[in-house]
Amino acid sequence: MPFSLAQPAQHELVIKKSRFIACVEPVAGREAAQRRVAQLKAEHPDAAHVCWALLAGGQSAANDDGEPGGTAGRPMLEVLRHHDLQGVMASVVRYFGGVKLGAGGLVRAYTDAVAQALLTAKKIALIQTVQLACSVPYALEGWVRRELDLAQAQLQTVTHASVVSLLFALPETRAVALSERLSEGGRGQLLWLDAKEFAETHRDNAPHA
Known part of the structure; x- marks a missing residue:
């Protein structure tokens, strides 16, 4: 059974001086997701990246926002899929700490940030x-x-x-x-x-x- 979220949930990780601020929240479609990304970029003008993933049927999307291809958006999308979510967006604002993490490190960082945020999120069943x-x-x-x-x-x-x-x-x-x-x-x-x-x-x- 697919689930959505009752309300947004956040979690922050610090890995090798880089801050990863994750948020998971209910979002209906790609247009709304893009508005949310624009809002996050306005709230965090000094952030290096605002990566995001949306799991919403035919409107699903993943965006690395300048991180190496496949190291941010896609892993975040897989976390949402693993939790059987629909109509949910995950975003991670990254402040670069000066130490490169490598492709594997980035995948783990973005995956963990979203997974930790979901631990505190309240799921609600979507009745088909x-x-x-x-x-x-x-x-x-x-x-x-x-x-x-x-x-x-x-x-x-x-x-x-x-x-x-x-x-x-x-x-x-x-x-x-x-x-x-x-x-x-x-x-x-x-x-x-x-x-x-x-x-x-x-x-x-x-x-x-």
Whole structure:
């Protein structure tokens, strides 16, 4: 199960006079991560490097910010991946102490700084949601809506044509039970639709009250 963080957490290491100030925090995507990096650089104008990594699905990224390639961003990203995190950014501000650490030393320093910060971070489970879509005769619309309310499903799109079609989302852990209830209660009149295709076709249809 993937996790995010409840709030930012920090840790500082000093290795051979270099300071490594690590922060791990929830960040939704690359644009937000880049804004955060700009903020860190403004807060630490004398720092030699502000390296960072973001684990956020298709927006994941790693940046060495001038350190030798593969010695900072990628190792930090691997730490986030090892902890099964999503939507989380790790950043490390480095103040150079005058002693070079070598590639291996840098990998260890950036890895340890982020790992230590995560030790104090509070993780929160990310509950996966799924989309489902179905169509029913008008006579069953009210019943379907009541079942969605009971399951705490979010009604996203409703269309009224020869039948009523509904697109909704709910936590994956409740999806199977709701599907079975709707299939059974629909008495053969409920038809399941391709949710992704339905969402793309009717993306401009807001649910009716």
